[in-house]
Amino acid sequence: MGGLKVKDIFIDPSDFKPRDLVVPNPFPREQEVWMVRFTPEDFKAFWFQEQTAIQFVPCSERGPNRDIRKQSGDTLLPLHITIPGTNGRPKIYDWSFRFQCRRHGPPRPLAIDRPSIGIGCPVEIRMKKPVGMDAVLVDYRWQHSHDLSAQTLSNMPMGANERSWIKLKVAEGSDWKGIRAMLRMDENSMSEVQYRFYVIMLY
Structure with a gap:
């Protein structure tokens, strides 16, 4: 596996084209939560399209990956190496990230004439890379609750x-x-x- 990079998770401004018309990926309408296993390359294509078409905000995560967004976009995402003889619970995922629709927060009254950004939208996506597996697992609650x-x-x-x-x-x-x-x-x-x-x- 060549390894995914920070810019494969958090879109690089130099890769964003504001004039390009991008639509979200299609999903089975009967699935409230879409779960899929991607190859790294397929994941990159899927996530670039989805986060270009839809505004997401990253959720706070605990653990060593929480500050990875501050690193260079070309920084490789971490891959866990098990050291023989070490104790403790085995690590399950090399990394995991979670994003929500930008309208996930509660509504707030505004002094200006426009709707509140927050509307309680349930859209959420989690992506995680299992240790030792050349794949990315995605759980995506994709149906928006707002206009x-x-x-x-x-x-x-x-x-x-x-x-x-x-x-x-x-x-x-x-x-x-x-x-x-x-x-x-x-x-x-x-x-x-x-x-x-x-x-x-x-x-």
């Missing part, structure tokens, strides 16, 4: 993907005029670009 219409989503503030992308462009020396030019294709398709940039993050 996913374009009108509602367009009233939401930008999510982490967009903010990180803008910060990257600013760090590279772009001003707002330049960033806006990167987003604009032509006048006839500008409304579609805005839809892609602000709306398609949830399916």
